[in-house]
Amino acid sequence: MKLNVKKLVVMMGLTVSGLTVAHAEVRIGFVATLSGPAAALGQDQYDGFMLALEQLGGKLGGTEAKIFKEDDQLKPDVGVLAVRKFIEKDKVDLITGVTFSNVMMALAKPLSDAEMLFVSSNAGPAPLAGKQCNANFFFAAWQNDNQAEVMGQYATEKSFKKVYLMAPNYQSGKDQIAGFKRYYKGPVIGECYTQLNQPDYSAEIAQLQAAAPDAIYVFYPGGMGVNFVKQMRQAGMLGKQPLLSASTVDGTTLPALKETALGVLAGSFWGPDFDNATSRKFVDAFQQKYKRIPSQYAAQAYDSANLIDSALRKTGGKTTDKAAVRAALRAADFSSLRGKMKFGNNGFPIQDMHVFEVAKNTAGDVSLKTLSTPLKGLQDAYATECPLK
Amino acid sequence: MTLNLLLTQVLNGVQFGILLFLMAAGLTLVFGIMSFINLAHGSLYMLGAYFAAVAYGWTGSFWLAMAAAFFGLFALGALADALGLSILHRRDHLDQVLATFGIVLFCNELVRVVWGNAPLFMDAPPLLADSIEVLGLNYPAYRFAIIGAGLVVALGLYLLIERTRIGMLIRAGASNRSMVSALGVNIGWINRFVFALGAALAGLAGAMVGPILSIQPGMGEPILILTLVVIVIGGIGSIRGAFLGALVVGVVDTLGRVLMPSLLNQLFSPSVANAAGPAMASIGVYLLMIIVLAFKPDGLFPVRQR
Numbered sequence: 190m191k192l193n194v195k196k197l198v199v200m201m202g203l204t205v206s207g208l209t210v211a212h213a214e215v216r217i218g219f220v221a222t223l224s225g226p227a228a229a230l231g232q233d234q235y236d237g238f239m240l241a242l243e244q245l246g247g248k249l250g251g252t253e254a255k256i257f258k259e260d261d262q263l264k265p266d267v268g269v270l271a272v273r274k275f276i277e278k279d280k281v282d283l284i285t286g287v288t289f290s291n292v293m294m295a296l297a298k299p300l301s302d303a304e305m306l307f308v309s310s311n312a313g314p315a316p317l318a319g320k321q322c323n324a325n326f327f328f329a330a331w332q333n334d335n336q337a338e339v340m341g342q343y344a345t346e347k348s349f350k351k352v353y354l355m356a357p358n359y360q361s362g363k364d365q366i367a368g369f370k371r372y373y374k375g376p377v378i379g380e381c382y383t384q385l386n387q388p389d390y391s392a393e394i395a396q397l398q399a400a401a402p403d404a405i406y407v408f409y410p411g412g413m414g415v416n417f418v419k420q421m422r423q424a425g426m427l428g429k430q431p432l433l434s435a436s437t438v439d440g441t442t443l444p445a446l447k448e449t450a451l452g453v454l455a456g457s458f459w460g461p462d463f464d465n466a467t468s469r470k471f472v473d474a475f476q477q478k479y480k481r482i483p484s485q486y487a488a489q490a491y492d493s494a495n496l497i498d499s500a501l502r503k504t505g506g507k508t509t510d511k512a513a514v515r516a517a518l519r520a521a522d523f524s525s526l527r528g529k530m531k532f533g534n535n536g537f538p539i540q541d542m543h544v545f546e547v548a549k550n551t552a553g554d555v556s557l558k559t560l561s562t563p564l565k566g567l568q569d570a571y572a573t574e575c576p577l578k
Numbered sequence: 579m580t581l582n583l584l585l586t587q588v589l590n591g592v593q594f595g596i597l598l599f600l601m602a603a604g605l606t607l608v609f610g611i612m613s614f615i616n617l618a619h620g621s622l623y624m625l626g627a628y629f630a631a632v633a634y635g636w637t638g639s640f641w642l643a644m645a646a647a648f649f650g651l652f653a654l655g656a657l658a659d660a661l662g663l664s665i666l667h668r669r670d671h672l673d674q675v676l677a678t679f680g681i682v683l684f685c686n687e688l689v690r691v692v693w694g695n696a697p698l699f700m701d702a703p704p705l706l707a708d709s710i711e712v713l714g715l716n717y718p719a720y721r722f723a724i725i726g727a728g729l730v731v732a733l734g735l736y737l738l739i740e741r742t743r744i745g746m747l748i749r750a751g752a753s754n755r756s757m758v759s760a761l762g763v764n765i766g767w768i769n770r771f772v773f774a775l776g777a778a779l780a781g782l783a784g785a786m787v788g789p790i791l792s793i794q795p796g797m798g799e800p801i802l803i804l805t806l807v808v809i810v811i812g813g814i815g816s817i818r819g820a821f822l823g824a825l826v827v828g829v830v831d832t833l834g835r836v837l838m839p840s841l842l843n844q845l846f847s848p849s850v851a852n853a854a855g856p857a858m859a860s861i862g863v864y865l866l867m868i869i870v871l872a873f874k875p876d877g878l879f880p881v882r883q884r
Contacts, residue, residue, distance in 0.1 A: 226795060228795075232694075358856040380852055382856045388787075395586045412792035415794075416790070420790055423702065423708075423719075423721070441696055444697075
């Protein structure tokens with residue numbers, strides 16, 4: 190009996206302290222790749238998120254927000270440690286961020302074991318959109334294949350007859366080729382897989398030249414894209430035929446490419462020239478604060494913060510009722526900088542996908558210009574495999 | 579594959595080899611003459627690229643950027659040697675590997691702190707920005723310039739080592755340190771000069787790839803590994819070996835990447851060939867290294883014993 194009383198007291202203490210914490214602040218765990226060669230992406234995610242938070246007066250849903258930041262170093266095991274720390278030590282209410290899909294796949298288990306609410310601001314791997322979907326997970330960016338799919342549709346619309354495909358030889362590279370082919374049914378005259386993080390593409394570019402395609406589609410994220418585009422320009426291969434790309438020219442690589450990349454085409458869900466109030470406000474504030482044109486990664490994280498804010502506003506800043514927060518997140522009742530967007534049954538967005546061209550903006554800086562919108566209201570190809578309703 | 583395309587690919591291989599040579603020359607000198615394993619050679623290459631990009635950003639001049647990288651890294655190499663690296667010369671190789679690996683991590687982080695995560699911008703000079711038509715295919719003029727510059731450096735190094743007084747002292751120091759210092763030559767200064775020269779060549783290589791590659795933290799590591807392969811294949815301590823070894827590695831690596839997938843395509847289905855081709859191509863260079871080590875453990879072109 191004595192023991193039970195003690196237990197009861199301890200439990201009451203915990204409940205009370207738990208409640209006071211919930212009333213005082215909402216605790217958010219932010220994990221992304223913040224070091225190593227790919228750190229520019231994670232840094233943009235962080236900057237975008239913090240910019241939105243600053244505009245919201247440091248509050249999410251009217252409650253003071255406390256952000257815990259961890260670097261996953263692009264290592265799945267380090268990411269898992271970060272998430273465990275968030276859950277066990279920091280007692281966070283929601284986790285956001287995540288840059289790369291391989292880290293995301295490792296995080297899925299500890300997140301779902303803890304029934305943690307999760308908002309991804311970049312990674313969107315296929316398994317989590319399909320069979321392994323989770324009601325607590327929301328993906329505020331796009332499913333990985335979407336950017337390839339829109340370029341595939343564009344190639345179909347332009348009725349290119351000889352398309353040459355290139356990507357690094359790893360899972361994402363293969364997914365991006367498969368995504369392109371899902372919407373482009375025309376003839377492919379060459380398919381080339383290069384080593385991951387290969388610096389020099391002279392040999393492949395010579396092969397490409399000899400094949401004389403009428404369009405090229407590539408997926409070269411980060412530094413690989415900078416290398417590839419520079420070398421294509423010097424070989425006199427840009428402008429000869431359209432260069433279609435996914436994750437190759439974006440806000441993180443354009444400052445290193447500048448005029449070299451003019452004319453390259455890219456598929457994305459948003460571009461800095463979008464003409465809606467949220468997007469304009471975001472781009473202006475971001476440029477003012479960080480002195481650079483925001484990348485899509487910053488935009489995704491900015492949207493994530495506003496999505497979380499909208500959900501917590503509905504629950505009065507409380508996260509104790511998970512089902513209520515979940516329903517509020519699912520409603521996506523916020524003004525997204527991409528315009529219309531809603532969540533599908535698997536927690537992935539249903540949204541328009543656009544084609545952009547690298548061009549100079551009105552200020553004379555090299556940026557992305559919207560060309561067309563080949564896929565409207567696109568839902569990912571895996572949603573039907575997800576058992577959630 | 580047509581003959582023209584094959585010749586273009588050999589040209590690509592030679593150009594890549596020349597770039598590897600600039601890295602390997604410094605590494606092999608430092609290793610062969612000072613018996614100092616410097617894993618941070620890749621970091622010197624990265625710093626060369628950053629120095630060049632910063633100088634390019636300030637002045638807009640490609641040639642000043644090259645000079646900034648070369649002389650900046652020469653000074654940095656001499657300074658690093660004076661400030662403490664020289665202590666490592668007397669330690670065993672494991673200590674050197676550990677210490678210089680630490681420097682690699684330090685430099686990557688330093689570059690990230692100073693210049694940020696995003697890659698920097700640098701362009702080729704207008705004179706070399708376009709491509710030249712060779713054998714029916716466009717070949718970047720800038721890559722011809724790299725080949726030319728590499729050959730000039732190779733010749734200069736040869737003359738320096740074989741035909742000058744300082745070159746004689748360097749060679750003498752490599753054979754018998756204590757005898758050279760007994761004759762009244764300051765061997766510490768000779769070593770410092772060799773190390774600084776190696777750093778400057780790595781910096782020049784980094785600056786020259788600026789217009790081709792992404793200038794970003796950690797860019798030195800992929801090339802460092804191939805450079806180590808070059809000096810092992812070529813024979814440690816030999817400039818001639820580094821030159822020929824670099825050309826062999828450059829051509830084997832490039833042709834492997836091109837020929838392996840098309841060869842596999844004729845033997846297997848496209849899906850198998852696409853999966854196995856890049857993997858097989860990337861091991862070509864290492865296979866070559868294993869064969870060379872098995873039959874000629876001193877490398878293909880070892881230093882002649884006098």
